[in-house]
Structures are given as C-alpha cells and as structure tokens.
Amino acid sequence: MTNLIEIKGVTHAYRTKAGPLPVLDNLDVSVPEGEFCAVVGPSGCGKSTLTRLIAGLMKPDQGEVWLHGERVTSPRKTVGMAFQNPVLLEWRTIIDNVILPLEIVAPRMPRRDREDRAMHLLEMVGLKGFERKRPSELSGGMRQRASLCRSIVHKPDVLIMDEPFGALDAFTREDLWQTMRDLRAAEPFTCVLITHDLRESVFLGDQVIVLSGRPARAQHVLNVDLPADRTIESLYTPKATEMLHLLRDQIRIAQGRDGVPH
Amino acid sequence: METLKKIAVPSLAILAFLAFWEFIVWINDWPNYKMASPSDLPPAFARYSHLFIEMGWQTLWRTVAGLGLAVIVGTLLGMAMGFSKIARDALYPLLVGFNAIPKATLVPVIALIFIGQHDFNTVLMAFLISFFPIAVSVGIGLSTLEPEYRDILRSLGASKITIFRKIALPKTLPEFFGALKVSVTLAFIGTNLVEIVSPHGRGLGALFKSGETNGDYPLMFAVLIALAVLGIVLYYAVVALERIFAGWAERPQG
Structure with missing residues (x-):
C-alpha cells in the first residue's frame, strides 16, 4: 500500500x-x-x-x-478541513454552506448536482430537514455535523x-x-x-x-x-x-x- | 394587532410630545418671536411649501451624494487598513487626528479653497464628516476575521479576491451597516452646517438662516421639524438596506 x-x-x-x-x-x-x-x-x-x-x-x-x-x-x-469552531457562514443556509467548497473546486458543476451531493451528505449525518435553516438556528453538535459535510463535499483525498x-x-x-x-x-x-x-x-x-x-x-x-x-x-x-x-x-x-x- | 401597535405607540408618543410643547408655550405665554408652538407650524409649512420641497430636495441629494462618497472612500480606506498592517499603522493616527478636528472649523477653509462652489462644498463636507466610522468599522471587521474562515477557502487554493468576495465582505456587512447608521446622521449634519454658514446658500439650512434673518420664528421651527423628518427618512432608508443585505445577522428575539 x-x-x-x-x-x-x-x-x-x-x-x-x-x-x-x-x-x-x-x-x-x-x-x-x-x-x-x-x-x-x-x-x-x-x-x-x-x-x-x-x-x-x-x-x-x-x-x-x-x-x-x-x-x-x-x-x-x-484537501478538506474541519476545525473545533465549525466556521459556518452565518449568511448562508446550511445547504449553501455545505456547497461552498464545490464553488471553488468545481465552479462549472450545475447547481442541481451540487445540491444533490450536499443533500446526500446532510441526510447521512442526520440533518435532513434542516438544509434551509441558518447556522444560528442549529445546536453546536448540528453545526459541527454540517461543518463535517462541508469538509468532504468535494470528495477530498x-x-x-x-x-x-x-x-x-x-x-x-x-x-x-x-x-x-x-x-x-x-x-x-x-x-x-x-x-x-x-x-x-x-x-x-x-x-x-x-x-x-x-x-x-x-x-x-x-x-x-x-x-x-x-x-x-x-x-x-x-x-x-x-x-x-x-x-x-x-x-x-x-x-x-x-x-x-x- | 401587532402592526397597529407598532404604528400607534410611536405616533402617540409624538402627539404627547407636541401637546407638551404646546402646553409649555401656552403656560408661559411666550410670544411667537420667543418660541413658536406646534400650532404655528402648519401655516408656516403652508406658506412656504414650495420652498420646503425645493430646499428639502437640495439637502437630501447633497447628503446622499456625500454619504455615497463616504461609503466608497471609507470602504477603500477600511480595506487598506484591514488587509495591511503597514497601512493600518500609517493611516490610523492620521484618521483619528482628522476626525478630532471639529468640522465647523473646516467650513471657512473649504469655502476659501472652492469659492462659490456651493454644491461641491456641501457634498464635500457631508463626506468629510461621515467617512471615518465607515473606514474604522470596515478595517476592524476585516482585520478581526478569524483565520479559520480564511483557511476553509485558502486550503482549497481559492484566490484572495474569492476569499474577500465570499467571506470577508459579507461577514463585515453588519459592522458596515452599524457604521452607516452613524454616518448618515453625520453627513446630514455636515450638509446643514455648510448650508447655514454659507452666504446665499441653498437647502433647508439656508431656509433656516433666512427665517432667522427675517425674524420668522415659526419658519425656523418648521425647518427644524422638516430636518427631523428628513433625518428619520434617511436613517430608516439605511435600516431598510441593512434588512435586505445583512438581515441574517439579526437574531430572532425572545
């Protein structure tokens, strides 16, 4: 290996x-x-x-x-990064926060595909139904879950x-x-x-x-x-x-x- | 019910204030030339209504123009101070010193440099008096951005411009609008300062001055009320913009 x-x-x-x-x-x-x-x-x-x-x-x-x-x-x-502070962007909804790395890494990816990918991850971490909320409406644990989704949304190595x-x-x-x-x-x-x-x-x-x-x-x-x-x-x-x-x-x-x- | 309350409470407060004012003038038996009462104002407004509209417009556009200039220059200065420590060290004492100068002292200076340029002088003063809070708040907002915010995009190889556009700029907006609320009031003061002091000026300040010259006290008080109304309009225009662009920063109450 x-x-x-x-x-x-x-x-x-x-x-x-x-x-x-x-x-x-x-x-x-x-x-x-x-x-x-x-x-x-x-x-x-x-x-x-x-x-x-x-x-x-x-x-x-x-x-x-x-x-x-x-x-x-x-x-x-x-590379994907996650910190102790979830550093979610308060002006974006949860799903738009998760999408953020794709905007940099895959600027040409259609919005729909981005959202599908983000939703798939949010579902896996149990945040389905919270995707249109703002970070300030979520608990600390939920914010960290969203932050985890963001850190792997672009399938980093x-x-x-x-x-x-x-x-x-x-x-x-x-x-x-x-x-x-x-x-x-x-x-x-x-x-x-x-x-x-x-x-x-x-x-x-x-x-x-x-x-x-x-x-x-x-x-x-x-x-x-x-x-x-x-x-x-x-x-x-x-x-x-x-x-x-x-x-x-x-x-x-x-x-x-x-x-x-x- | 809630909206009715929202309108009724401030309206009643204003009515109570006017009643108190009327009462003070009446109980002291003050004549018109000592202190005008609210009941003197409608005739003054009616008599000079075309002047109020014309002069009010003058004051309004010059305040907005000065404020617009302050937003552009203040934001640029703030960006320079927020991104570069050298720029911050160089500019800060200069700005603080300049801000400490009472702006009334600058009126004759400006009037001498740009003789007769009344519009320009007024806009310039509105700008000079109001750019400081914007520059400071944008500078502090940018320089206190937590490094992690930058790192989440920087670790993906995002350019500085992308980081500024996607993170630093929106994150600074609440501070920016906080400063803009202060600046809009200041710009309004700056405009009126020049309008009152300049000979043959225009705008509500000049109308106030002419009321003074002619001993028309009801007119002077009517101008003060018009200024208050215009000030409220400008302030809430900024509040409305804040709701649109930085509404996310408002926490749900309760």
Whole structure:
C-alpha cells in the first residue's frame, strides 16, 4: 500500500519577539491511503501547525511534506478541513454552506448536482430537514455535523481535522464519532485527526501518533488493533483499555512528568 | 394587532410630545418671536411649501451624494487598513487626528479653497464628516476575521479576491451597516452646517438662516421639524438596506 501522506524530517519554528520558538523537530509521519491517523500530544506541542503544513497553508523550515507522491508547497483542491469552531457562514443556509467548497473546486458543476451531493451528505449525518435553516438556528453538535459535510463535499483525498469535537459535550461527541465512522464507511478518505481525547483517538484511529512536548517529534505510534465496525462498547473491552493505558503513559512522558506519582 | 401597535405607540408618543410643547408655550405665554408652538407650524409649512420641497430636495441629494462618497472612500480606506498592517499603522493616527478636528472649523477653509462652489462644498463636507466610522468599522471587521474562515477557502487554493468576495465582505456587512447608521446622521449634519454658514446658500439650512434673518420664528421651527423628518427618512432608508443585505445577522428575539 502506498503512503498517501508522507511527512519527512519536518522541523519548524515560529519567529517570536523572544526569538525562534521551535514547534516541530525532525517529525516523521506516514499515513497509508484510506487510513485514519489520530494525532495526540500535550497542549501547545505543534499539532495545529502539523495540520497547516499538510494543507499547504504553511511551508516547513526544513523537511518535506508529500501528498499522493507530490511535494506540497501550496494549498491543493484535494484537501478538506474541519476545525473545533465549525466556521459556518452565518449568511448562508446550511445547504449553501455545505456547497461552498464545490464553488471553488468545481465552479462549472450545475447547481442541481451540487445540491444533490450536499443533500446526500446532510441526510447521512442526520440533518435532513434542516438544509434551509441558518447556522444560528442549529445546536453546536448540528453545526459541527454540517461543518463535517462541508469538509468532504468535494470528495477530498485527505480530510484534516483539528479537534473538531473538542467543544461538544461528551454524549454529542460520542454521537459524532459514530457519524464519522459511518461517513468513512460510505466514502473512503484518508484522515488526519488532531485531538486531545484519547478515547476518540482509539475509537476513530487506525493508528495513533503521540507527539512529544514542544518541539514535537513522533514519540510513539500505536496501531489500533480493533475491528473497523467499532461501537462505543468496543472502548470498554480489555484490549481498548490496555491501549488507552499505554497512550496515557505516553502522554505523561510527553508532558515530562514521567516518574511523578499520579 | 401587532402592526397597529407598532404604528400607534410611536405616533402617540409624538402627539404627547407636541401637546407638551404646546402646553409649555401656552403656560408661559411666550410670544411667537420667543418660541413658536406646534400650532404655528402648519401655516408656516403652508406658506412656504414650495420652498420646503425645493430646499428639502437640495439637502437630501447633497447628503446622499456625500454619504455615497463616504461609503466608497471609507470602504477603500477600511480595506487598506484591514488587509495591511503597514497601512493600518500609517493611516490610523492620521484618521483619528482628522476626525478630532471639529468640522465647523473646516467650513471657512473649504469655502476659501472652492469659492462659490456651493454644491461641491456641501457634498464635500457631508463626506468629510461621515467617512471615518465607515473606514474604522470596515478595517476592524476585516482585520478581526478569524483565520479559520480564511483557511476553509485558502486550503482549497481559492484566490484572495474569492476569499474577500465570499467571506470577508459579507461577514463585515453588519459592522458596515452599524457604521452607516452613524454616518448618515453625520453627513446630514455636515450638509446643514455648510448650508447655514454659507452666504446665499441653498437647502433647508439656508431656509433656516433666512427665517432667522427675517425674524420668522415659526419658519425656523418648521425647518427644524422638516430636518427631523428628513433625518428619520434617511436613517430608516439605511435600516431598510441593512434588512435586505445583512438581515441574517439579526437574531430572532425572545
């Protein structure tokens, strides 16, 4: 299997008033096509920087980012993004929000086809009947569902998500994990998910990468050895518990608190 | 029932105000040349009705022209300040300083530079007094756009112009209309300032001045009322535009 995303020896530092602030240090990550890669790590370790690098919104100081065997130097149309803030455009209806990427990527696509595509996705995430509403009329979870639809409406190769469920309550979050799982089963895409939630990383991920504290490198890679049709219940199996323990320990090491009683 | 209430409440408030005004003049037994009462106004309007229409039109078109200029220049300045930090650092102190100058002091300056150009001077003053809020609000609206909004389109390779047209511009509209409501009132003040101060001026301001010169107090008060009515019309015209173009920003109440 080929690696769709290949990050090789990426080092990056932000220039601040107090001098350069290194955030990524010789980071290597590879994600095979169709895989779901969850990235966890302590706060402020450069996870968001990683998403911007893959999306081509930034160039690394050193190292290379490759997508589909092509070096990433600028944004490309085959990427979808979702953030913690759903960033829906308040002046557009839900369906027009979902259509937005198609206006850029496929300007010649007929309006009808765009709407059909958007409706298909909205139906899958349970937003049928809300397509003509404005974002301000929807709950936080529903807005995030619409945002997910927008991020994959143009069938991107790579979906990059930066803590998309971080601002939701625990139960809504679990609902969205299942939505995400079903979307992936219906429309295969390669995904990089940045998260703070270890259970989320195990539920959704095929591999979980633990980043070290700043400047971040790949400290540990865990292959999630659970069946593809996971349920929330799968998180309570001994196997999952063992993986969560392992990840928890890795996070403590990344935070520099190894050996401190907990 | 609701619409009736919407019309009845402000109408009754205006009637109550006029009654109070009439009462104050009557109880103090003030003569016409000290303070006109509401009952003096209809005859004044009737006598000079053609002048009110002609002068009102003068004031109206010059205010709208000045405001239109303020919208164009204010938006351009705001865009420059919103997109470039250098432009913001360079323009901000200049604009704040200029805005701090009481505009009445500029009337003689303008009158000396463009002698006799009454229309031009009036429009210019309406513009000078009203572009500042627009420039500042557009500038702040654009510079405080959350980076994620930009990123959702930028990550697809959209051009800067596309991002501006599809996201930055509509997102700034509520701020823009907030500023426009302030600016329309200011432009109106600017127009009248020049009309009153200029010798042989035109417009409602000039009509007010002629009332003063002739000691025609009912006429002066009638002009004030006409100005208030025109001001209300202009303000609600902006509100109507806001409903059309930025109605989405209005949250359902309750």
